[in-house]
Amino acid sequence: MSDSENIRPKGDSLATVQDALAKHGLILRGGFYPQSGDGAPRGTRTLLLVGNAGPAMWQAFKAANPGGRDPLNCWTRKLLSEIADRFEARVIYPFEGPPYAPFVAWATRAEAVHPSPLGILIHPKYGLWHAWRGALAFPDLLNLPETNTSTAPCVDCTDRPCLTSCPVGAFADEGYDVAGCAAHLHTPQGEDCLAEGCRARRACPIGLDYRYEPAQAALHMAAFLRDRPPIR
Ligand code: B12
Ligand code: SF4
Numbered sequence: 001m002s003d004s005e006n007i008r009p010k011g012d013s014l015a016t017v018q019d020a021l022a023k024h025g026l027i028l029r030g031g032f033y034p035q036s037g038d039g040a041p042r043g044t045r046t047l048l049l050v051g052n053a054g055p056a057m058w059q060a061f062k063a064a065n066p067g068g069r070d071p072l073n074c075w076t077r078k079l080l081s082e083i084a085d086r087f088e089a090r091v092i093y094p095f096e097g098p099p100y101a102p103f104v105a106w107a108t109r110a111e112a113v114h115p116s117p118l119g120i121l122i123h124p125k126y127g128l129w130h131a132w133r134g135a136l137a138f139p140d141l142l143n144l145p146e147t148n149t150s151t152a153p154c155v156d157c158t159d160r161p162c163l164t165s166c167p168v169g170a171f172a173d174e175g176y177d178v179a180g181c182a183a184h185l186h187t188p189q190g191e192d193c194l195a196e197g198c199r200a201r202r203a204c205p206i207g208l209d210y211r212y213e214p215a216q217a218a219l220h221m222a223a224f225l226r227d228r229p230p231i232r
């Protein structure tokens with residue numbers, strides 16, 4: 001291990017965390033100083049969020065070719081636990097639970113992401129095509145990464161095509177009709193969403209360049225449906 005790999009991420013050396021993540025196509029998604037009641041591990045003074053947007057994570061994941069039943073989460077666990085050890089941080093994953101760590105609340109504290117009518121958070125540049133893969137909890141006060149400060153894109157979107165594009169109206173009423181969505185995905189007509197990703201999400205005009213490629217979208221949709229067998 002080189003000297004630079006032993007540096008704790010204080011001050012300017014936050015860049016070393018960014019570099020370590022970038023090798024796996026991951027990005028720092030801002031951070032904040034948690035207070036009691038924020039759900040961060042005890043003793044955390046800085047929480048940095050880690051996530052994906054754009055094709056880099058998918059390319060790194062494909063190159064690693066981890067295999068197994070839950071390959072993306074296994075791959076995430078392996079590399080983020082190594083990075084956390086190296087920087088003497090603890091790591092929390094969004095997919096471990098219930099109870100789940102409150103990533104949606106953390107995300108809105110960490111950078112300018114906004115609730116969309118679909119329920120998931122929209123980013124001014126990435127649109128709906130981004131997610132979180134983990135959070136690094138540090139016992140020290142670190143400088144926070146710079147993030148965007150733009151306003152919510154949905155404010156100026158009068159047509160709201162996301163709300164009218166689901167073939168079964170899963171977003172027609174309050175909340176997301178998970179059972180209605182899953183039932184549709186089990187039919188031949190659901191093949192489009194399974195292969196290309198949620199049609200409501202695809203209807204959004206923001207962040208088109210960041211849309212997941214079909215193989216990535218299909219992996220997420222298959223993981224969602226795997227836990228929802230058809231109701232007979
Ligand atoms: C449980 C969960 C779900 C459940 C939701 C259960 C429900 N609504 O009844 C199910 C399995 C249905 C789900 C689905 C999806 N989810 Co989800 N989900 C989570 C998870 C693991 C925990 C949420 C939670 O319970 N938090 C604790 C409670 C106290 O906080 P809460 O804010 O009240 O949580 C609610 C919302 O998060 C909401 N919710 C969660 N996911 C989704 C998705 C949609 C479309 C909607 C409307 C609401 C919703 O349901 C929670 C319980 O009511 C979070 C990760 C995390 N740790 O936060 C991801 C998370 C919220 N999901 C995410 C995503 C992307 C999805 C999918 C779109 C994934 C996909 N296939 O591509 C799918 C939707 C399927 C589709 N049609 O495309 C992302 C959102 C990213 C973003 N841009 O905001 C998160 C943050 C995971 C991540 N790694 O980034 N999810
Ligand atoms: S289609 Fe419009 S309202 Fe819907 S998420 Fe995209 S910007 Fe927001």
Ligand code: SF4
Nearest residue numbers: 166181193198199200
């Ligand atoms: S995946 Fe398809 S059926 Fe499910 S909410 Fe999205 S558009 Fe509707």
